[in-house]
Each structure stands twice: as structure tokens, then as C-alpha cells.
Amino acid sequence: MEQAAFLQGRAKDGKCLLRDGYLFRIGKRTPKKSYYTCLVSKCSSTVCLDPDEKMVLSSNGIEHNHAANPSEIEVRKFHQKLRQNILDQPNTAIPQLYKETLSSIHASSEVLSQIPTFSGIKNYMYKVRASVRPPLPKTMEELQ
Ligand SMILES: [Zn+2]
8 A cells, every 4th residue: 555645735725645756636535535636737647545545545547648847846845844844943933934944955946946935925934823823812801
């Protein structure tokens, strides 16, 4: 059995299945199987996972009609690492986390050109941070 591997992208496209250098997004879930389809919309390659999405059960055997895009995967890895760093280090300043994550990935210039700038991604980063910090109390009663 083949274990399913996922990459967490940015919130809007959620987690993607990574298999043989290609990325898949959830198509539909049934009680017995989850179907992931290739991120490239003109491609019909589909992979079936068990309902817990831990194992790859089968694929539909259709070859991808396009080349794999390794830099897209690296960009997603950057996002995943950035998100994880924000969650793991709640007391480190956001701009510093961005810098540290960027310098830790050893990205090629092609990958770097696809990684958002700090100002392009800071709203997302602060949103992730807000999700791990308890909200500020609104009234005096909540403070007691
Ligand atoms: Zn494909």
C-alpha cells in the first residue's frame, strides 16, 4: 500500500495530494473512497484514496497530459513551512518568520520568483497567527 502525502497550500486551495511529482485536489468524497483529480484542469488523471485519506488505493491509469511542475511544489512547501513556523513560534515577529522561512528553503531563482513578497503574503500570515492566538477580551468581565 502506498501512503498518501499531502502539501498544505494557502487557504484558498487547501491541501493537495502529492504523488509522483504531481499535485491533485479533492474532487469528491464518498463513504468508501476519496477522489483526487489533477490540479491541471484539462488533465483527467485521478487518484483514489481510502476515506481516511491515509492510503492511495488506485489511480484511474490516465497519464498526465502535461509536464510535472517541481517549482510549484517548492512554492507550496514554502507556504506549508511558513504556516507551520507561524503556528510553532507564536512569539516570533511575523516579518522575522518570513525571512527565516525564506532563507531556510534554499530555493532556486525560478522558485524564488514565484514566492510572494512579504507585503504580498503578510495578510495571510497575520490571519494564520490570529487563528492561534486567543482573541482579546472585549469586556472587563472577560478579564476576570
Ligand atoms: Zn495532470
